[in-house]
Amino acid sequence: MTATPSGTHATPSLPATSALRGAALLGLVTLIWGSTFAVIKTLGAQLDPAAMVAWRFTVAAAVLAPATLWQIQRRRRKYAARRPWTAALWRDAAILSAWLLASYGTQTVALQTTTANRTAFFTALSVLLVPLWLAAVQGRRLPAAVWLALPLALGGLGLLSWEGGALNVGDAWAVGCAVTYAGFIIALEGMAGRYPALPFTLAQVVWVAALGWGWTLLSGSAALPAASGAAAWAQAWGPLLYLGVFATALTTLLQTLGQRHVSAPVASLIYSLEPVSASVFSFLLIGEKIGPRGLLGGALVVASTVLSSQASGEAHPETPTPDAGRSPEDEDDLDDL
Numbered sequence: 001m002t003a004t005p006s007g008t009h010a011t012p013s014l015p016a017t018s019a020l021r022g023a024a025l026l027g028l029v030t031l032i033w034g035s036t037f038a039v040i041k042t043l044g045a046q047l048d049p050a051a052m053v054a055w056r057f058t059v060a061a062a063v064l065a066p067a068t069l070w071q072i073q074r075r076r077r078k079y080a081a082r083r084p085w086t087a088a089l090w091r092d093a094a095i096l097s098a099w100l101l102a103s104y105g106t107q108t109v110a111l112q113t114t115t116a117n118r119t120a121f122f123t124a125l126s127v128l129l130v131p132l133w134l135a136a137v138q139g140r141r142l143p144a145a146v147w148l149a150l151p152l153a154l155g156g157l158g159l160l161s162w163e164g165g166a167l168n169v170g171d172a173w174a175v176g177c178a179v180t181y182a183g184f185i186i187a188l189e190g191m192a193g194r195y196p197a198l199p200f201t202l203a204q205v206v207w208v209a210a211l212g213w214g215w216t217l218l219s220g221s222a223a224l225p226a227a228s229g230a231a232a233w234a235q236a237w238g239p240l241l242y243l244g245v246f247a248t249a250l251t252t253l254l255q256t257l258g259q260r261h262v263s264a265p266v267a268s269l270i271y272s273l274e275p276v277s278a279s280v281f282s283f284l285l286i287g288e289k290i291g292p293r294g295l296l297g298g299a300l301v302v303a304s305t306v307l308s309s310q311a312s313g314e315a316h317p318e319t320p321t322p323d324a325g326r327s328p329e330d331e332d333d334l335d336d337l
Helices: 016-043 049-074 076-082 087-113 116-123 126-138 144-164 169-194 197-219 230-258 264-271 274-286 292-312 328-336
Strands: none
Touching: 016 087, 016 116, 016 230, 016 264, 016 274, 049 087, 049 197, 049 230, 087 116, 087 169, 087 197, 116 144, 116 169, 116 274, 116 292, 126 144, 126 169, 126 292, 144 292, 169 197, 197 230, 274 292
């Protein structure tokens, strides 16, 4: 999936080495995100979507909690004044987590009934849906680039459908993922600057884990993988640790560090390559192939997301890293990471 508006703008005089390092970190983040589509699709044989989301965010919370608490302890005087754990923080994190659960849940369901390639390109449309949503709900003017991006996106989706057969229910779930993630992006834009970055991120992850377990209980899904013993570690626990530690917790940290040195338009350009990365990993890990029409359709979708993100001037990463409105104190926090 592609992600949250950070509002982080690099200064014009950034050293080339610093900007290159930041771009490299964001490139690594995009590669990790791309690998998750194949991993989640394979993991679907072991866990239902509800339990998969619950375990993924439980692992991420377990990794982020010590880092967050260490940061608060290290910055005791600053956090004593800012009160990191407030009722408002948990309330806003709960709102955002509902959007996140909907987006990750629909993506996970989609991967059970359609290919990883198609899911990646469909969900990338969240970047394009943000300005459309803002225009419809808030009356914001659509930039000219977005008008150009719309036919590109529609043409790309048509070619992808032509390549892989008629649209199916999995494609509909993938579109639902794009819509709900666009809602998350818009909601985060208005909340991110109110709270310290790491505590707010951890609160979101904790809420998603809790909601995921509630979903698991209500749906009657099995909480443990179908396999047992060594097979469970190879087919379920290993992939879950990868999703929680690397694809959620680590990418959150790398985004925070990388976007200190890269402008938002450049970050969006890097993030737009996620479906390309997903296609490569889907071929390498599970043998999914994409033909000429699918390649052209995917290229049109990527082009539409690049156009729309450059027009908005906002970066849209996947994992919930609330960099918008970051204060000078938050910059100090990043030096401690």
